[in-house]
Amino acid sequence: MVRNLLRTLVGGFAGLIAVLVVLFFASRSIVPTLPLLILWGGLAFALVSSLQIWVVDAATDAPNLASTLNQGAFNLGNATGAWLGGVALTAGASYQQPPLLGALVAAIALAFTLTTLVNPRVMPVQIRPAE
Secondary structure, X not given: XXXXXXXXXXXXXXXXXXXXXXXXXXXXXXXXXXXXXXXXXXXXHHHHHHHHHHHHHHOOOOHHHHHHHHHHHHHHXXXXXXXXXXXXXXXXXXXXXXHHHHHHHHHHHHHXXXXXXXXXXXXXXXXXXXX
């Protein structure tokens, strides 16, 4: 069980934004790019499992349905991200710029996550003691 799920999500999104911005500047050299890509993958993986826990815990009446819809949303997000990157490249962006677009998308996700701090009725967070 995650001790503080909201803190994990906020930290994960903030870390993802930071890594993507640094990747934008470091992507011309392979030495800093490789560890940044590994860190990026780890943060993205941590966010997926944390978001899955959040959705399933909030959907007390239909956790299996919520889990299925959540996985569909992740697939839609992957496809949309690839599409946005393709649109940016087609519009003339360099191959160095898509991480900035990814950072923008992560910032939007962080903003949505932070709305739960202001209004927990948007997506309730059930805080349980650590087991």
